[in-house]
Amino acid sequence: MIIEIKEWLAEAAGYIRVSLTNQLTVSQKSGRTDLVTNIDEEIQSFFIKKINQHYPNDRILAEEKGFNTIDSFAGRVWIIDPIDGTMNFVMEQENFCIMIAVYEEGVGQLGFIYDVMKEELYWGGKNYGVFLNERKLPQPKDVTLSEGLIGMNAYMYRKNIYSAGEIGHASMGIRVSGCAGVELIAMLKGNHIGYISNLSPWDYAAGLVLINEFGFKYSNIEGKPLAFDKREYFLAATPAAYTQIQEKFIQ
Structure with a gap:
């Protein structure tokens, strides 16, 4: 196959x-x-x-x-x-x-x-x-939020949806590519510590298989399992950064 x-x-x-x-x-x-x-x-x-x-x-x-x-x-x-x-x-x-x-x-x-x-x-x-x-590819490092770049949906960042603006400011900086695949590749390469966006299942399904192999954590933005049946707010990050985002920014 x-x-x-x-x-x-x-x-x-x-x-x-x-x-x-x-x-x-x-x-x-x-x-x-x-x-x-x-x-x-x-x-x-x-x-x-x-x-x-x-x-x-x-x-x-x-x-x-x-x-x-x-x-x-x-x-x-x-x-x-x-x-x-x-x-x-x-x-x-x-x-x-x-x-x-x-x-x-x-x-x-x-x-x-x-x-x-x-x-x-x-x-x-x-x-x-x-x-x-x-x-x-080698296993990316488990880098904290303050130590790495994070991929971001531009609208979420601009409107501070789910504290996206604050999360971005707490990181080393945000990057906006306009392509979920490109953002997930950046995580696989160890260039980004995470990705926050508003995605449909076909945007994240392939990437989840790959980032899961590297131990990244992922969920909807509120920490619940992804539904795979609609567009929803999406969070994936290194374990260290994911925990920080959930504990400090997502209410």
């Missing part, structure tokens, strides 16, 4: 890179900053076709075109974000990712985050560890 998924990701990423030389069809979903392109939809359809061909009994949860709800996590479920960071894809043509997760009976087994323009695949899961392409 891992080899198959890597091959699918490489093919999809190649198609995306070529598509950047062509005219994109861009539409709005909930508003002018919530975009979807023809490439998002084509890449999702590509993965769904592959899964249906090779694993016809599996369920699929994905961002676009009516796949954004699921009735059960029983059995094996694939969670797909065809282009995470669509605004970056459209406006910057970089800092976006493809994300795929495989869950069994509600437990994450495999996660893949592909930085398309850098051609860097972060992948791993239970009994595998975490890899960048074929290089196994």
Whole structure:
């Protein structure tokens, strides 16, 4: 399965890179900053076709075109974000990712985050560890909030939602990429100690499998398990920083 998924990701990423030389069809979903392109939809359809061909009994949860709800996590479920960071894809043509997760009976087994323009695949899961392409990554240090950078949702920081502004000020500084995959990669590399945002399941499913392998803590912002069925405020951090954030800032 891992080899198959890597091959699918490489093919999809190649198609995306070529598509950047062509005219994109861009539409709005909930508003002018919530975009979807023809490439998002084509890449999702590509993965769904592959899964249906090779694993016809599996369920699929994905961002676009009516796949954004699921009735059960029983059995094996694939969670797909065809282009995470669509605004970056459209406006910057970089800092976006493809994300795929495989869950069994509600437990994450495999996660893949592909930085398309850098051609860097972060992948791993239970009994595998975490890899960048074929290089196994070392365990990041358990750094406190005051010692590290933290990824942040810009709106949450600006409006101080759930004390996001105060948390940012207590850290060494915030970083805003506009892409959950990029932020989760920064945690895997040990560059950031945490990430606070407002995310849907396809934004975090793959990353959770990977950060879980490194012992990061994660939950909704109030410390409850993530629902996997709606957009919700999200917190992931080193154990030390997570505890500090929960005890000092989240009321």
